[in-house]
Amino acid sequence: MSEVKVERWLDDYREMLLIRRFEEESARAYAQGKIGGFLHLYIGQESIAVAAATTIEKGDLVFQTYRDHGTALALGMTPEAAMAELFGKDTGCSRGLGGSMHYFDVENGFYGGWGIVGGHLALAAGAAFRSKYLGEDQVTLCFFGEGATNIGGFHEAMSLAGLWKLPAVFICENNQYAMGTPLSRTSPLSDLSVKAAGYGMVGDRFEGYDVDVVREHLKKAIDRARSGEGPSFLEIETYRFRGHSMSDPGKYRTAEELEERKKKDPILLILGKLRDAGVDEAKIEAIEDEVEERIEAALKHADEAPFPEESLLYETVTVEKF
Amino acid sequence: MREITYREALREALFEEMRRDDRVFLMGEEVGHYDGAYKVSQGLLAEFGERRVIDTPIAEAGFAGIGIGAAMTGLRPIVEFMSWNFSFVAFDQIISNASKTYSMSGGKIKVPIVFRGPNGAAAQVAAQHSHTVEAFYAHIPGLWVANPSTPRDAKGLLKAAIRMDDPVVFLEGETLYNLKGEVPDASEDEIIPFGKARIAREGKDCTLIAWGAPFHTALAVADRLAKEAGIECDVIDPRTLRPIDETAILESVAKTNRCVIVHETWPYGGPGAEMVDLIQREAFDYLDAPVLRVGSLDVPMPYAKNLESLVLPTPERIETAIRRVTYREER
Numbered sequence: 001m002s003e004v005k006v007e008r009w010l011d012d013y014r015e016m017l018l019i020r021r022f023e024e025e026s027a028r029a030y031a032q033g034k035i036g037g038f039l040h041l042y043i044g045q046e047s048i049a050v051a052a053a054t055t056i057e058k059g060d061l062v063f064q065t066y067r068d069h070g071t072a073l074a075l076g077m078t079p080e081a082a083m084a085e086l087f088g089k090d091t092g093c094s095r096g097l098g099g100s101m102h103y104f105d106v107e108n109g110f111y112g113g114w115g116i117v118g119g120h121l122a123l124a125a126g127a128a129f130r131s132k133y134l135g136e137d138q139v140t141l142c143f144f145g146e147g148a149t150n151i152g153g154f155h156e157a158m159s160l161a162g163l164w165k166l167p168a169v170f171i172c173e174n175n176q177y178a179m180g181t182p183l184s185r186t187s188p189l190s191d192l193s194v195k196a197a198g199y200g201m202v203g204d205r206f207e208g209y210d211v212d213v214v215r216e217h218l219k220k221a222i223d224r225a226r227s228g229e230g231p232s233f234l235e236i237e238t239y240r241f242r243g244h245s246m247s248d249p250g251k252y253r254t255a256e257e258l259e260e261r262k263k264k265d266p267i268l269l270i271l272g273k274l275r276d277a278g279v280d281e282a283k284i285e286a287i288e289d290e291v292e293e294r295i296e297a298a299l300k301h302a303d304e305a306p307f308p309e310e311s312l313l314y315e316t317v318t319v320e321k322f
Numbered sequence: 323m324r325e326i327t328y329r330e331a332l333r334e335a336l337f338e339e340m341r342r343d344d345r346v347f348l349m350g351e352e353v354g355h356y357d358g359a360y361k362v363s364q365g366l367l368a369e370f371g372e373r374r375v376i377d378t379p380i381a382e383a384g385f386a387g388i389g390i391g392a393a394m395t396g397l398r399p400i401v402e403f404m405s406w407n408f409s410f411v412a413f414d415q416i417i418s419n420a421s422k423t424y425s426m427s428g429g430k431i432k433v434p435i436v437f438r439g440p441n442g443a444a445a446q447v448a449a450q451h452s453h454t455v456e457a458f459y460a461h462i463p464g465l466w467v468a469n470p471s472t473p474r475d476a477k478g479l480l481k482a483a484i485r486m487d488d489p490v491v492f493l494e495g496e497t498l499y500n501l502k503g504e505v506p507d508a509s510e511d512e513i514i515p516f517g518k519a520r521i522a523r524e525g526k527d528c529t530l531i532a533w534g535a536p537f538h539t540a541l542a543v544a545d546r547l548a549k550e551a552g553i554e555c556d557v558i559d560p561r562t563l564r565p566i567d568e569t570a571i572l573e574s575v576a577k578t579n580r581c582v583i584v585h586e587t588w589p590y591g592g593p594g595a596e597m598v599d600l601i602q603r604e605a606f607d608y609l610d611a612p613v614l615r616v617g618s619l620d621v622p623m624p625y626a627k628n629l630e631s632l633v634l635p636t637p638e639r640i641e642t643a644i645r646r647v648t649y650r651e652e653r
């Protein structure tokens with residue numbers, strides 16, 4: 001096993017665990033009333049965010065749905081800024097105005113955090129359009145759920161991106177359920193990647209539990225986009241372990257199904273790789289301790305940070321004032 | 323009279339009207355197997371089956387349009403938006419098609435359809451999920467707009483809406499679903515007509531008009547001011563915003579000579595402005611003070627709790643407005 005590969009996996013483990021622990025603690029804070037509104041957890045899907053963040057290059061751009069904590073953290077948002085946002089604090093990544101669904105972190109290429117299903121695909125295409133327009137070589141990644149593949153926003157964004165060969169990668173995180181509805185009741189297709197052909201795109205379809213597999217497939221699509229061969233549509237099989245949001249008890253699936261799926265937990269998978277490679281347990285534990293410290297610091301920060309001032313409301317409506 | 327929740331009242335209306343008429347069906351996201359995102363449609367799938375309780379993919383423009391097409395050709399659809407925020411992707415279907423067909427066809431094609439779902443801010447769901455939409459839809463000739471604030475009105479107005487031969491925008495209060503109130507038995511088959519306001523409280527000092535969630539805030543302020551300051555408000559719930567019950571408003575203002583309008587929408591170009599126009603036009607000589615509006619602050623809804631509660635019409639802002647128009651600002 002190459003040294004480089006093991007180092008990579010250790011980083012992957014650290015990142016995935018950070019996301020997992022961040023969200024477990026945010027669920028707890030939600031129950032304590034410190035977080036309000038909708039909270040959609042990414043638990044079970046972490047390998048995809050981490051693979052994306054470790055495959056793109058500096059300057060590349062990323063758009064995500066409301067299920068955005070994992071992607072933002074993987075791209076480098078600090079847990080402090082992320083947790084403070086959930087607590088509605090001024091030091092949050094959107095200064096407390098956006099909340100869980102509307103993370104933004106432009107420095108790290110994260111362009112949100114969008115609440116309307118299908119609405120952000122055209123925005124991502126627009127970011128890709130900008131790269132092409134300026135003759136620059138950034139690639140834009142756009143994530144969405146399988147539930148978003150029926151809405152007009154999906155179709156129109158894909159149509160234009162395909163027509164204009166925009167440097168984008170459209171990534172469907174198929175976690176099997178759109179809220180309480182399984183894919184079998186929202187699409188006549190079981191293989192969504194065939195939709196790519198209708199837009200003149202390359203389609204690809206694979207399991208997303210193993211971070212290395214995701215990286216490999218993503219890299220091909222990103223390379224295609226960067227070299228001017230146009231956008232791709234990827235369908236990644238994944239699974240969310242929690243309900244759609246905190247208010248969803250998830251009664252539409254059986255406990256057995258959930259247990260079965262948890263066997264493919266991406267964090268278990270990466271741990272298995274580390275152990276198979278003979279990595280020292282102490283090294284793994286050190287990562288776990290480090291993650292705990294970072295999460296604790298984030299919670300402490302979020303607790304202590306100030307709420308935004310009323311003036312922020314008026315300052316942020318429009319850029320120009322009258 | 324028995325008491326049930328606003329949610330149960332709506333559900334009863336759906337059950338009763340679907341039993342009454344096989345052409346009536348319900349369509350929307352999670353309305354069937356999940357029993358409704360807000361459980362309004364609980365039990366409907368079990369009774370009526372998948373032919374009449376239809377789970378849709380997330381495709382609002384598609385299923386709103388399918389509803390309109392079915393209505394044009396003889397069915398009587400009820401289309402549920404998981405929340406009215408998601409009606410915006412179907413705006414074109416409602417505005418360009420549903421509201422125009424009857425006129426554009428020279429009165430030959432009717433569109434008997436109800437679009438319904440929760441309206442208004444819930445708690446901390448931020449800018450994209452907190453819209454109060456009546457200003458958008460009440461603007462459109464060809465639509466009827468209902469906005470019930472109590473369980474009884476919710477049921478009676480929904481039954482009226484389903485029996486109407488026109489497109490209806492039916493705005494349920496997202497934060498009102500658990501509200502309890504008196505509702506007559508099913509045997510009474512109560513239908514509440516559009517365009518008839520409800521006088522919720524009588525008083526001689528100030529007309530207070532409010533609907534939706536802020537109706538309850540406004541009523542509580544009125545009760546308190548009666549006790550604490552001897553200011554007696556006439557509290558009017560218009561119940562529908564297209565049409566508005568002009569008579570009820572004008573009669574009240576003729577009595578009180580003052581008026582405050584409270585709503586959750588932004589004031590700019592909203593239904594409150596429409597009422598102000600009515601009052602200054604038809605009751606100018608009765609007015610002893612400028613008519614004031616209390617709405618959400620003119621900003622997108624913030625997530626942070628401390629800011630969200632400032633944005634929504636607060637009891638403090640309602641009280642200040644009432645005191646200003648009654649010249650009782652000193653406390």
Ligand SMILES: Cc1ncc(C[n+]2csc(CCOP(=O)(O)OP(=O)(O)O)c2C)c(N)n1
Nearest residue numbers: 067115116117145146147148177178179408
């Ligand atoms: C246009 C629109 N309709 C409905 C909703 C409500 N809603 C939010 S998420 C969701 C399910 C989305 O499922 P999917 O796209 O598979 O993504 P996942 O949540 O599983 O990540 C629905 C119906 C919305 N946000 N936008």
